[in-house]
Amino acid sequence: MPVSSARWPxxxxxxxxxxxxxxxxxxxRGLAVALLSQLGAVPLxxxxxxxxxxxxxxxxxxxLPIALFAVRGLADLHRRFLGxxxxxxxxSPYRPREGxxxxxxxxxxxxxxxxxxLTDRSTWRDLxxxxxxxxxxxxxxxxPCWLMIYGIHGVVATPLFWPLMDxxxxxxxxxxxxxxxxxxxxxFQGTGILLLGFWSAERLLRAHSRxxxxxxxxxxxxxxxxxxxxLTETRSAAVDAQAAELRRIERDLHDGAQARLVAIGLxxxxxxxxxxxxxxxxxxxxxDARAASAQALAELRDLVRGIHPPVLAERGLDxxxxxxxxxxxxxxxxxxxxxxxxxxxxxxxxxxxVAEVLANVAKHSAAGSAWIRxxxxxxxxxxxxxxxxxxxxxxxxxxxxxGLRRRLAPFDGTLDLHSPVGGPTTVTMELPCVL
Amino acid sequence: xRVVIAEDLALLREGITQLLTLNDFEVVAAVDDxxxxxxxxxxxxxxxxxxDVRLPPTFTDExxxxxxxxxxxxxxxPVLVLSQHVEHLYARELxxxxxxxxxxxxxxxxxxxxxxxxxxxxxxxxxxxxxxxxISQLLQRNSTKDSMRSLTTREREVLALMAEGRSxxxxxxxxxxxxxxxxxxxxxxxxxxxxxQSGDDNRRVxxxxxxxxx
Numbered sequence: 043m044p045v046s047s048a049r050w051p052x053x054x055x056x057x058x059x060x061x062x063x064x065x066x067x068x069x070x071r072g073l074a075v076a077l078l079s080q081l082g083a084v085p086l087x088x089x090x091x092x093x094x095x096x097x098x099x100x101x102x103x104x105x106l107p108i109a110l111f112a113v114r115g116l117a118d119l120h121r122r123f124l125g126x127x128x129x130x131x132x133x134s135p136y137r138p139r140e141g142x143x144x145x146x147x148x149x150x151x152x153x154x155x156x157x158x159x160l161t162d163r164s165t166w167r168d169l170x171x172x173x174x175x176x177x178x179x180x181x182x183x184x185x186p187c188w189l190m191i192y193g194i195h196g197v198v199a200t201p202l203f204w205p206l207m208d209x210x211x212x213x214x215x216x217x218x219x220x221x222x223x224x225x226x227x228x229x230f231q232g233t234g235i236l237l238l239g240f241w242s243a244e245r246l247l248r249a250h251s252r253x254x255x256x257x258x259x260x261x262x263x264x265x266x267x268x269x270x271x272x273l274t275e276t277r278s279a280a281v282d283a284q285a286a287e288l289r290r291i292e293r294d295l296h297d298g299a300q301a302r303l304v305a306i307g308l309x310x311x312x313x314x315x316x317x318x319x320x321x322x323x324x325x326x327x328x329x330d331a332r333a334a335s336a337q338a339l340a341e342l343r344d345l346v347r348g349i350h351p352p353v354l355a356e357r358g359l360d361x362x363x364x365x366x367x368x369x370x371x372x373x374x375x376x377x378x379x380x381x382x383x384x385x386x387x388x389x390x391x392x393x394x395x396v397a398e399v400l401a402n403v404a405k406h407s408a409a410g411s412a413w414i415r416x417x418x419x420x421x422x423x424x425x426x427x428x429x430x431x432x433x434x435x436x437x438x439x440x441x442x443x444x445g446l447r448r449r450l451a452p453f454d455g456t457l458d459l460h461s462p463v464g465g466p467t468t469v470t471m472e473l474p475c476v477l
Numbered sequence: 478x479r480v481v482i483a484e485d486l487a488l489l490r491e492g493i494t495q496l497l498t499l500n501d502f503e504v505v506a507a508v509d510d511x512x513x514x515x516x517x518x519x520x521x522x523x524x525x526x527x528x529d530v531r532l533p534p535t536f537t538d539e540x541x542x543x544x545x546x547x548x549x550x551x552x553x554x555p556v557l558v559l560s561q562h563v564e565h566l567y568a569r570e571l572x573x574x575x576x577x578x579x580x581x582x583x584x585x586x587x588x589x590x591x592x593x594x595x596x597x598x599x600x601x602x603x604x605x606x607x608x609x610x611x612i613s614q615l616l617q618r619n620s621t622k623d624s625m626r627s628l629t630t631r632e633r634e635v636l637a638l639m640a641e642g643r644s645x646x647x648x649x650x651x652x653x654x655x656x657x658x659x660x661x662x663x664x665x666x667x668x669x670x671x672x673x674q675s676g677d678d679n680r681r682v683x684x685x686x687x688x689x690x691x
Contacts, residue, residue, distance in 0.1 A: 336585050343562055352562045356531060356538040365566040371618050 065240030068247045069186040071127055075120065075250065076183020079175050082116045087172045097156070107155045113168050120175075121258055124251035132251075135164040135260030135268070164264055171257040182250040189239030196232020201225045280452035294345050302338035306331045354393050358383045362393050363414060370404055375413040382477040384423055391453055392416075392425055392473055398446055399427040399469045407431025407467060418477050425471045433465035443469070478601060481523040482507040483514040483540055484559075485532050489584070493527060496587065500594045511539030518547040518554065525601035529584075530560040530567065541567060552576060557600045559584050563608045565615070569691060572605075577679040580606030580642070595647065605642030605682045612640045619689050627669045635662040640685050644678050 089109040096102035114136060121132040159165050200213045204225045212218045214231035260268065313327035346352065354362040360378050367374035383389060396414065403412050409431030417424045437443045437459055447457040453473050461467035480502045484490040487509075494504045506517040510533040518526055526547075532539035544556050557580035558571060568581050580600040586608065587593045596606035616637055619625050628636065631652075638648045645663065649656040663681075667674050672684050 332588050336588055339561075339585050347562065352531070352560075353564050353566065355536070357566075361566060365564050368565040368569070369614065371621075 062240060065186075065243045068243035069190060069239065071123070072183040072185075072243060072247045072250065073187050074183075075123060075247075076180050078116070078119065079179035079183070082112075083172045083176050083179070086113050086116060087169070087176065090169060090172075103149065103152045103156050107152055107159060110159045110165055110168075113165075113172065117168050117171065117258055120254055124247075124254050128248050128251040130251060130255055132255050132259055133265070133268075135167075135258070135264040136162065163261060167257060167261075171254070174253065174257060178253060179250060182246045182253075186239050186243035186246055189235055189242065193232050193234075193236025193239050196228050196235060198232075200228035200232065204228075276448075276451040279448055283449060291345065291349065294341070298341040298345070299338045302334050302341070306334045306338070309334065350390060351393065354390065359389050359392055359416065363396055363416060366393075366397055366400055367414060370400055370412065372404070372409060373411045374400075375411070377414065378416040380416055380418050380423075380477065384473075384475045384477060388423065388453060388473050388475040391450060391455065392423060392471070395446055395450060395455075395457075395471050396425055396427060398442065399471075402435075402442060403427065403429045403431065403467075406435070407433075407465075409465075409467075421474055421476070423473045423475050423477070425473070426468060428466055428468040430466045432463075433461045433467050434463040435459060435461035435467050446471075478525065478598075479503050479505045479521065479523045480597070481505060481514070481517050481521055481526045483509070483511075483517075483526070483528045483532060483543070485509045485529065489529075493587065496590060496593070497527070497597070500590075502597070510534060511543045514540065514543040515547055518543070519550060522551060522554070525555045525557060525597055527557050527559060527597065530558060538567070541570070544571075548574070548576075553578060553603070555600045555603065556580070557582065557597055557606060559587075563611050565611060568607060568611045572683075572686065572691065577605055577683070578603045581611065582606060582608045583610065596642075599642060599644075604644075604679050607641045607682075607686075609637075609641060612637050615640070615686075615689050615691060624670050624688075628666060632662050632666050632669075635659060636666050636685065639663065639666075640682060640689070642678075642682050 086109060089105065090113060093102040093106035093109050097106065118134055121134060124130075125132040196213050200219060204211065204219045207219070210218050213228040214235065216224050216227055216231070219225055219228055309327045309331040313324040313331065316324040316327065351362060351365075353365045357365070360380060363378065364376050367376045384392065396416075400412070400414075403409055407429045409429035412427065412429040415424075415426040415428075417426075435443070437447065437457075443457065443459060450457055450471060450473065453475075455471060455473040458470045459467070460470070478501070480497055482490060482493055482497070482504055484493060484507070490507050490509065494507050497504055505521045505523055508514050508517050512534075514526075514528065514532065526544070528540045528544055530538050530540045532543070540558065544558065548554050548556070552574075553576065555578035556571075558567070559582055560567075561584055563581060563583055571579050571581055578600055580596055582593075582596060586596070600606050616625070616633065625633075634652060635648055638651055643651070645656050645659045649659045652659070664674070670685075670688050672688060675681050675684065
């Protein structure tokens with residue numbers, strides 16, 4: 043009777059391979075961070091401390107800002123790597139630099155910056171981190187690699203080459219290794235140590251990232267002051283934008299519909315005066331008045347569309363975005379999955395954001411088709427617009443996408459652009475809201 | 478011809494009532510919100526209805542909803558939808574049932590009284606009346622198609638008017654040409670677009686709109 047192989051669970055080969063690969067990747071990353079720490083941290087720590095010591099002599103004022111900015115760079119690098127590897131975003135705690143740029147070898151600017159840096163608590167936390175990271179980072183980073191190498195040594199070298207080793211040679215817990223039994227035991231020890239290396243790699247990397255996060259995350263105070271700065275900036279931008287928008291509407295009404303209504307009234311007045319004397323002229327004036335009223339309506343329609351599109355009021359984001367897609371000269375695939383309607387301001391911001399990105403697609407991308415995806419997850423409205431055009435789009439200061447990002451900022455909204463040369467381009471916008 | 482009007486702005490409601498009455502329509506009901514529109518349509522079963530898209534109580538597309546529901550009960554109820562703005566999206570929804578008897582026009586079109594009355598009559602007779610702006614946008618979208626490029630300027634003009642739902646006679650009047658040359662142009666257009674000719678005006682319109690991926 044053939045043995046049914048299905049009864050035996052298949053050897054989880056794929057799982058094991060993944061596990062081994064993950065271990066190797068984590069070990070490599072740990073090693074990279076450790077080397078980064080040693081190569082960067084030690085000199086920077088020395089330079090910072092020396093600069094602090096040299097402050098009374100004046101030289102420190104020149105070197106300290108350089109050292110501390112380099113420390114910030116190194117710290118940001120750690121924040122980025124450890125944050126992205128371990129899935130815990132570590133925000134940067136530094137106060138935004140106010141206005142003027144730092145100039146090297148310019149004494150007043152250096153003194154100003156030294157004061158700024160030394161009164162920033164995150165500077166001192168950075169230095170503390172350096173102090174801790176030099177030994178701890180080295181230990182945590184090198185340990186998995188060392189375990190793996192030592193494990194391989196036990197698995198391969200000891201059982202094969204023990205007779206060639208120096209007298210007194212030992213491995214693991216066995217000193218000395220002087221018999222085949224001892225060599226065989228070393229093999230098992232080595233296997234254990236090797237596996238321990240793989241097992242520990244990711245855990246140690248996580249531990250390292252936790253320590254880094256503890257020391258490098260902004261304090262509550264730093265976080266709040268950053269947030270206040272952010273809110274102040276976006277609030278003033280929002281107020282400016284609103285004022286500009288009202289001015290635009292006023293101007294459009296004044297120069298457009300209002301002027302046309304005056305003209306219509308004038309023509310109607312003339313027509314009634316001419317009515318008996320010169321019916322032909324009166325008829326022509328009436329036709330003119332009719333044409334002017336159609337023009338005024340068209341202008342008002344455009345204006346209303348720019349303020350709050352009727353289709354958005356009538357159908358919400360879903361219908362309004364579909365209507366936008368239909369207006370585009372290329373085929374657009376629309377995929378919308380929203381559990382409800384966002385608050386009107388968010389809805390409107392989302393609509394105009396999609397409208398602007400689509401206008402960009404039509405204008406610049408030379409795309410043959412595009413797609414829109416609207417979804418909601420984790421308290422965020424997600425709007426993605428993609429096209430199969432030439433790509434290579436950039437967020438330029440003062441450009442359309444930059445302006446769009448600014449307009450989303452008061453809602454704590456974000457915009458990410460992914461546009462490699464050759465395409466495709468995707469713009470992902472997220473707006474926090476409650477549905 | 479019996480007509481039901483739905484428009485929430487009193488001034489406009491009276492204006493349209495007056496306009497239609499002067500042109501030999503009998504206005505059997507003039508209502509100002511969605512629910513009473515539905516009731517009026519089902520009760521009076523008019524020859525045609527003239528309906529504003531946005532109506533109370535929700536001030537959303539209440540008018541469209543009432544029309545859709547009424548046409549579920551009375552499939553051949555002809556409806557002319559009026560709006561301050563036209564949306565390709567709504568036009569497409571109105572035409573999905575391919576039954577004809579549908580119009581969708583900007584409110585401005587009432588300025589051209591005779592053309593407007595013409596459109597109401599056409600819809601009442603089971604025809605189509607699509608707003609010029611919807612059609613021109615549609616043609617714009619399709620302008621890169623090979624079949625569209627092969628048309629002459631005059632043929633494109635004829636196609637646009639035809640897509641709005643006008644008869645050969647109306648097209649001839651609009652372009653100041655004879656009806657005979659209009660039918661020559663339509664023959665050419667149908668040939669170039671690869672569409673089967675049809676004597677039925679409404680089916681002709683729908684074929685053209687389908688070709689344009691309406």
